[in-house]
Amino acid sequence: MTDPRSPRSDRSRWNWVLLPAIVVPLIPALFNHEEPRLFGVPLFYWLQLAFLVISVSATLIVYRVTRR
Template sequence: MSKDSASRQSNRHWLWLLLLPWIAMIWVPSYNRIEPQLWGFPFFYWYQLLWVLISAVITALVYFMTRPGVPAAGEP
């Protein structure tokens, strides 16, 4: 296995983070309620909006950790 292929394999574990937003949004009973409210917005709405921001951060993190040409952690 080449060094590039080996580093790609070691970076794949970062892709699992992309499941977090999907699980958080697909499990509707966990956030299908009104209380607690934040600035007058029901929990149902601000929870989803918060996950939009969290998803953007997670996606950027995964992108930067898995892009080609960047050595994995611990590699010279």
């Protein structure tokens, strides 16, 4: 256990990996297309679900790196 009196901070360069996870899913030009389809599902639907991978990876990295 760390000394509770030592200054602790949430600041970390790794926090920046959260940024693309927030920005990328908000760019319609990336996903607002019909083709290519995946198992018959248009790009619009499967790519937006695939963005979950970025979100999960980013939060996982920050959790791992900043874990006590």
